[in-house]
Amino acid sequence: MNKRLIAGMAVATVLTATAVYAATSIVTMKQKTFSTMTLTIQKGDVVEFRNDDTVYHDIFSLSDNANFDLGSFGPSETRKITFNTPGKVEVECAVHKGMKMTIQVK
C-alpha cells in the first residue's frame, strides 16, 4: 500500500467521523413564536426550522459568526442551516418583529 493511498484513507475516516457526530435540532414556529428561546448546539450541527404556522416566516441572523437569511417559507415548509463557527447567534424573523431566539454554537 503506498503512502498516498494511506493518507487518502485517513481523510475519509475523519470525514466519516464528522458526519456521525453532527446532530440536527428542530426548531418549530407556531403562533409567531419559536418553540424554544435558546438552543445550544455543537459546531457543525444542523438546525432545521420548521414552519408549523399558518403564516409565512423569514428567518435570518446578522450575527458575525452566522450571517444568513433563509428567505420566506410557508406552512409545513422547512429550512436547514449548518452552524460551523462557535459563538452566539441571534435569530430573528423578518416578517414578525417580536420573533427572536438565540443559538449558542459550542
Ligand SMILES: [Cu+2]
Ligand atoms: Cu415570522
